[in-house]
Amino acid sequence: MFQEPEYRENLSLALSEVLDDIGVNERMVMSWRRGKMLEETTRNIINMLPDINITQYYLGSQSEATTTIGLHSDSDLLICFHDWNIIQDWSEWEHGKRNYLMIHDENTTPGYCFLQLLQHEVPLPATYIPDEKHITDRSGRILLKNTNFNRIIPGSVGHGPSNAVQGQPGVCDQDYVLAYPCKSWPQSASGWLGRQGIGRWPTQDMRRYAASTECFVVGTGSKVSEYPELEWRISTSLAERFLMFNLNITQIRCYVLLKMILKSFLNPQGTINISSFMCKTVLLHCIENTESSIWKENNLFICLTYCLLELHSCVQNDRCSHFIIRENNLMAGQFTAEKKHELSKNISDFLQNDRQMLLRNDIDDLGHRLQVKLNIVPHGAYYYQSSLARHESYMTYYYVNRAYCIRDIHHFVLKHLHTKNIRTMKHYIGKLITFNVNGNRLEQAACKFLAPFIFTTYGSILASFSIGENNQVSPEALVWLSAGLNSDISSSRLKLASVFYSTGDMEKAEQILRHTEQQYDSYPVLTIGLCDSPPPRVAAEFKRVCGEQSEDCIKHIMSFCVTFIQKEINCVPHELQYEMFRSTQDDMIHRNQDTNYWMDWAVxxxxxxxxxxxxxxxRHLQRHQDKRQALGKLIRTIATDVNLKHRETALNILGQCMEQENKPQHALNSYLISHQLRPRNNVAIIHICKLLSRILAGQ
Structure with a gap:
């Protein structure tokens, strides 16, 4: 713990190099933050299209880029509902709105408040209980309970104020926190604006900007509250995110090391004793109360030790003050006396044996890498990813997450378009174009990725209407289909080819297909599916491209599933139209409408x-050799492509091809395998019945 200065500096530099190799470096931090802000902006643009009055914010480690692959951090998404007016002063009351007054008194825990219901028509307290979500306290105030607010997100598990949803394989888990915005900066946080520590950080400009960010109330009470079901936690999470964005790389690395120590030694086997938020708060206090010149790469080990000593003091004193709302004790009611003693001992043991503990840490191979950097073992003694390979893994993870986000948001739009008319869809596109032209840089970048998918769907719907009327594609439909061609490597192009095929223009369709196949030959391509499936197997060549390219590479190396909603039915080959009617009445009982909405589409x-x-x-052009080659490629793809997401659908269309080739046994085998893969909500059973009926009729 009290090593020589030269030793501490050497260890600090070695730790800095190791974390750089792992991916905790300025390049990755900036890339990752931009990616999460881009996702956040995209989600909020989509909410604005149908005038959904919510805003979503990415918070925590994923947005701050204060995590690593080995830490397996969740992605935290705060969903803010703007339909209520949460006020601190009567002057903020708004006529006709649901108004709540934030109450702070002797019964509320510091950092928390009660929400008192006010009248709609006049700025006075409400006089009657409107529903079971409210209760009258001993003072006659009508207060809102928090127990009914945190509606469980479909497929989630409730944890305090958040709802945890397990991510798809290869994609991080998601924590959702539901919140309401405060009309103004909370009074309990006002003292922070004038506070100034030794390090003169945050600066006054930073404090003023932080105070301009939105604050929230979150539906959870303190563990030491007498009224936990009535308390609402005051959240300054956007101000905290802004502060984290202003840390230097040494401070970020220190926080990452704290979380590695937390996971390996203080919260072993998945137990949660000290939270990462407590570690973040300790770090911010330490930065505020030390000279800024200390936070350099050659002092990383000293900074880490200082933070651990401060954390140890917090545990011993049962107090970790919130960085902005000082009166809020994050450790209040968190630890029993036995747990407190255990944690205190664990931190002390680590501080006494910090070097050995760091060398034993196996998260992201930290210990092994550190042994090599310190020449404790020779290079090659341990196998771990090189810094280049780790960078490629990070960028692959980043781009795959980005692609899944684009897919989710696109299908959110499709669910809305499924029930809307053409005028509404055109209104959505007008808003999207406005964001693309007049928005800020993030909004324009978000539109660049999202707009092509929506343009293609809109063009396909217009084409379906015109094909239904006169078997032709309207010029307007072609304009929108052409505008969406570069959504990804294949899906929009294949939709256009399907449109031409449906009108009998085989030559144009064939040209598009030939060009698309050439694209597959030019790049390593990863399939992005619609339903839950095993994690995609990522080829080394794909990782290499991810490591070398910018985020635009998503359009060149990702292959999204081709998705047709029912409004596009006239653009869909009849063999695929069956997929829109896959479910019997009995199947419908076994469908989760929140996750299986796509089963009424052709995907x-x-x-x-x-x-x-x-x-x-x-087949139509009677090019028999080319036809046989295409059928052979279809068979091989179904048999060998491990990343297919809708293999049962591919088998269903293969079976129909086999029927057209007059090979009923091969067709039946395809349908049976398809049915085996997805026993319910699979149109294979209809194909089997039809085929058997024809076979029996022929006999």
């Missing part, structure tokens, strides 16, 4: 659909 992986369309077109 197919891009590559099988490409080969299927080639087969159909070459």
């Amino acid at each position: 197919v992986d891009s590559l099988p659909f490409l080969y299927f369309l080639q087969y159909k077109i070459y």
Whole structure:
């Protein structure tokens, strides 16, 4: 703990180099933050299209870029509802709105408040209880309970104020926190604005900007409260995110090390004793109360030790003051005397044996890497990812998460378009174009990724209407379909090819398919599916491209499934139209409407659909050799592509091709395998019945 200065400096530099190799460096931090802010902006643009009055914010480690692959951090999303007016002063009351007054008195825990219901028409307290979500306290005030606020997100598990949803394989888990915005900066946080520590951090400009960010109330009470079901926690999370964005790389690395120590030694086997938020708060206090010149790479080990000593003091004193609302004790009621003693001993033991403990830390191979850097073992003694390989892994993880976000948001729009008319859809697109032209840089970047998918869907819907009327594609439909061609490597192009196929323009369809197949030959491509599935297997070549390219590479190396909603039915080959009617009445009982909404659409992986369309077109053009090659590619893709997300659909269209080839046994085998893969909500059972009926009729 009290080593020589030269030793501490050498250890600090070695730790800094190791964390740089792991990916905790300025380049990755900036890339990761931009990515999360881009996702946040995209989500909020989409909410504005149908005038959904909520705003979503990414918070915590994923947005701050204060995590690593080995820490397995969740992604925290705060969902803010703007339909209520949460005020601190009567002057903030608004006519006709649901108004609540924040109450701070002797019964509320510091950092928390009660929400008193006010009248709609006049700025006076409400006089009657409107529903079971409210209760009258001993003073006659009508207060809002927090127990009814945190509606459980479908598929989630409630944890305090958050709802945890397990992510798809290869994608981080998601924690949702529901909140209401405060009309103004909370009075309990006003003292922080004038506070100034030794390090003169945050600066006054930073404090003023932080105070301009939105604050929230979150539906959870303190563990030491007498009225936990009535308390609402005051959240300054956006101000805290802003402060984290203003840390230097040494401070970020110190926080990452604290979390590694927390996970390995203080919260072992998944137990949660000291939270990462407590560690973050300790770090911020330490930065505020030390000279800024200390936070340099060659002092990283000293900074880490200082933070651990401060954390140890917090545990011993049962007090960790919130960085902005000092009266809020984050450790109040958190630890029993036995747990407090255990944690205090664990931190002391670590401080006494810090070097050995760091060398034993296996998160992201930290210990092994550190042994090599300190020449304790020779290079090659341990196998771990090189810094280049780790960078490629980070960027792959980043781009895959980004692609899944685009997919989720696109399908959120599709669910809305499924029930809307053309005028509404055109209104959405007008808003999207406005953001693209007049928005800030993040809004323009978000539109660049999202707009092509929506343009393609809109063009396909227009084409379906015109094909239904006169078997032609209207010029307007072609304009929108052309505008969306670069959504990704394949899906929008395949939709356009399907439109031309549906009108009988085989030559144009064949040209598009040939060009799309060439794109597959030019890049390593990863399939992004719609439903839950095993994690995608990522080829080394794909990782290499991710490591070298900018975020635009998503358009060149990602293959989204081709998705047709029912409004596009006239653009869908009849073999695929069956997929829109996959569910019997009995199947519907076994459908989760929140996750299986897509089962009323036709959804197919891009590559099988490409080969299927080639087969159909070459069959029509009587190019028999090309037809056989396309069918062979379809069969091989279904048999060998481990990343197919809708293999059962591919098998269903293969079976129909086999029927057209007059190979009923091969067709039946395809349908049976499809049915085995997805026993319910699978149109294979209809194909089997139809085929058997024809076979029996023929006999």
